Amino acid sequence: xxxxxxxxxxxxxxxxxxxxxxxxxxxxxxxxxxxxxxxxxxxxxxxxxxxxxxxxxxxxxxxxxxxxxxxxxxxxxxxxxxxxxxxxxxxxxxxxxxxxxxxxxxxxxxxxxxxxxxxxxxxxxxxxxxxxxxxxxxxxxxxxxxxxxxxxxxxxxxxxxxxxxxxxxxxxxxxxxxxxxxxxxxxxxxxxxxxxxxxxxxxxxxxxxxxxxxxxxxxxxxxxxxxxxxxxxxxxxxxxxxxxxxxxxxxxxxxxxxxxxxxxxxxxxxxxxxxxxxxxxxxxxxxxxxxxxxxxxxxxxxxxxxx
Numbered sequence: 307x308x309x310x311x312x313x314x315x316x317x318x319x320x321x322x323x324x325x326x327x328x329x330x331x332x333x334x335x336x337x338x339x340x341x342x343x344x345x346x347x348x349x350x351x352x353x354x355x356x357x358x359x360x361x362x363x364x365x366x367x368x369x370x371x372x373x374x375x376x377x378x379x380x381x382x383x384x385x386x387x388x389x390x391x392x393x394x395x396x397x398x399x400x401x402x403x404x405x406x407x408x409x410x411x412x413x414x415x416x417x418x419x420x421x422x423x424x425x426x427x428x429x430x431x432x433x434x435x436x437x438x439x440x441x442x443x444x445x446x447x448x449x450x451x452x453x454x455x456x457x458x459x460x461x462x463x464x465x466x467x468x469x470x471x472x473x474x475x476x477x478x479x480x481x482x483x484x485x486x487x488x489x490x491x492x493x494x495x496x497x498x499x500x501x502x503x504x505x506x507x508x509x510x511x512x513x514x515x516x517x518x519x520x521x522x523x524x525x526x527x528x529x530x531x532x533x534x535x536x537x538x539x540x541x542x543x544x545x546x547x548x549x550x551x552x553x554x555x556x557x558x559x560x561x562x563x564x565x566x567x568x569x570x571x572x573x574x575x576x577x578x579x580x581x582x583x584x585x586x587x588x589x590x591x592x593x594x595x596x597x598x599x600x601x602x603x604x605x606x607x608x609x610x611x612x613x
Contacts, residue, residue: 312422313344314394315363317356317382319374320349324374327373327398330414336395337418343369353381364391367611371421375399376446376585384443387431389608394421394612400460400471401586403511404446407524408613410421424612431608432508434584436572437593444584446517446604447512447607450484450592451503451534454583457511461588476513480543485536486580488572488595492531493565500575501541505532506568506602510552512585514563520552521562527606530562535559536575546609569599 316335320325326348335345346368360382362368373396386393395418395578397405409424411417432444456479460471479568487502505512507519519530534542537559548554555562572592574580579591582600593599 312569313366313368314338314346314371314421315359316345316347316371316373316376316396317359317363317369318347318349319351319378319398322374322399323376323581330396330398331373333414334417334421337414337422341422343420343422357385360391360421361389369394369421371396373398376401376404377587379404380443380445380585380587383431383445383609387443387605390610392426392610392612394424399586401512401514403514404478404509404585406511406515407446407509408435408611410613420612426610427525427613428607429507429609429611430527431605432506432529432584433603433605434589435603436590437595437598437600440484442584442589443605444508444602446509446585447507448582448584448589449505449507449512449599450488450572450580450582450600451486451501451502451519452479453503453513454588455483457583457586458581458588460586467488471514476546477543480539480546483539483542484574484576486572486579486592487575487579488570488592489599490533491569491596491599492529492530492563493567499533499561500536501572502534502536503532503571504534506530506570507532508604513549516549516554518549518554519562520555525607527566527604529566529568529602529604531563531565531568532559533563535561566604568602569596570602571596571599584602
């Protein structure tokens with residue numbers, strides 16, 4: 307696709323980043339139009355609208371541009387992948403972890419250059435199937451346990467400054483967490499754990515810059531599975547800073563596995579449903595029965611993306 311031929315269909319979540327997305331889009335769209343590109347901007351907060359919007363954009367040869375956070379990106383990525391379209395990412399959410407993984411710039415001029423002349427590459431995606439058979443496509447990671455609880459707290463922490471929402475939520479979640487008694491199966495190999503959290507990752511980052519899976523890459527055809535075994539609340543809080551640089555994987559209570567298909571089930575020790583999240587969005591409770599687990603499968607080279 308040549309620079310002069312590129313046209314763009316911006317799909318913008320106006321609620322992302324506390325309303326930051328429109329402020330990002332206006333100067334970027336202007337810069338692209340001044341460079342001779344065709345730009346169409348659609349504001350939407352409905353995931354149900356996404357497939358039709360993507361289908362229209364891909365049919366006319368436009369690059370689909372996701373403007374928002376990680377949740378917005380995941381809701382768009384599956385539809386673009388299904389239609390073999392091209393996706394670009396403009397970070398405007400609270401976490402922006404997938405954009406961080408792609409090293410997407412934040413200044414308008416650099417974003418415009420990337421969109422106009424960036425190189426297309428293929429990356430992997432994740433397909434998540436719940437115990438009831440419903441499926442979702444995820445770009446970054448799926449997690450069950452204390453981090454999903456932290457994500458729930460973030461969603462209710464808009465009154466805090468953006469830079470504090472994730473650290474405060476992490477500490478609050480750790481202070482009240484209960485271990486997860488879970489069954490994990492990676493490429494057919496089953497293990498039992500008493501865990502604080504289990505993360506199935508495509509991307510290195512989650513939780514606004516935490517390097518939860520430091521060895522993860524987007525195009526290696528592998529899932530990185532991180533199991534943080536249950537420990538004392540104070541011990542987990544003390545070790546939290548290590549997650550930001552990835553050194554937590556050297557701790558004795560952390561297990562790192564790789565594979566292409568993961569099954570996960572479990573409950574809180576003593577009973578109670580375990581929350582599951584993916585790219586900042588809630589996915590409901592973790593199935594309790596190992597016979598009908600949550601499954602995460604790698605979809606290799608699924609998405610064409612400008613990066």
